[in-house]
Amino acid sequence: MGNNNQYLYDELENSFSSWEGAKARIGDKWGYVDGTGNVVVPLKYNRVYIRCDDIIEVRKIVEGKQFRGLYDLRRGFMLPCVYKKIEIKGRDDEEILECECWKHDHYVPVVVKVDSKKIVNKTIDIRMASNDELVEYLSDCFEDDEELYESVKKYPERVSLLDQQCPCGGHVIRMYYRSSEDSWQNLAGRAGWLTICTKCRRQYGFLCTLMN
Numbered sequence: 001m002g003n004n005n006q007y008l009y010d011e012l013e014n015s016f017s018s019w020e021g022a023k024a025r026i027g028d029k030w031g032y033v034d035g036t037g038n039v040v041v042p043l044k045y046n047r048v049y050i051r052c053d054d055i056i057e058v059r060k061i062v063e064g065k066q067f068r069g070l071y072d073l074r075r076g077f078m079l080p081c082v083y084k085k086i087e088i089k090g091r092d093d094e095e096i097l098e099c100e101c102w103k104h105d106h107y108v109p110v111v112v113k114v115d116s117k118k119i120v121n122k123t124i125d126i127r128m129a130s131n132d133e134l135v136e137y138l139s140d141c142f143e144d145d146e147e148l149y150e151s152v153k154k155y156p157e158r159v160s161l162l163d164q165q166c167p168c169g170g171h172v173i174r175m176y177y178r179s180s181e182d183s184w185q186n187l188a189g190r191a192g193w194l195t196i197c198t199k200c201r202r203q204y205g206f207l208c209t210l211m212n
């Protein structure tokens, strides 16, 4: 860092190996500056820290509540500082980052896609989602459960989001469920309307309409 910076900031803390820059503080507010002294994350946050690689989580405390946002140091701003919680779900490669956020009191899945030129920020509020988006969302939720996954894929027009939230914070949905082909061959097949939480999988009801 140039000497000039020593006088601009109250504190500089270099914690990177791959990126030339530093965490900087003026008064009680933090941000990041790059190796040439350009501000990459404005110095207006109560806390800033590295989440992974070049991703910085920023936190603002307003009336005792913490709000979180994300910056990509190389590409700039990614998520505004309005979220309760940001989970970085998976990173397929350098270019794609998926997040899940809590905003206010409801669950908002957010997918942030970054290509080499620009940031594509797609936010889906599942309560406002179209049927296609809901089906896509549920397919992700149920990836680990073959019967639920197959049922959503087989009867996409029969899924709906209920105006009810599970104590776990998850969404409660109604869907048409059909047990596995094996179960039908073993004369233990079941099909019907299932009400279930997408997160903890608590069953709120099952109306069996077909069995063998």
Ligand SMILES: [Zn+2]
Pocket (backbone or CB within 6 Å): 166, 167, 168, 169, 170, 197, 198, 199, 200, 201, 202
């Ligand atoms: Zn639940």
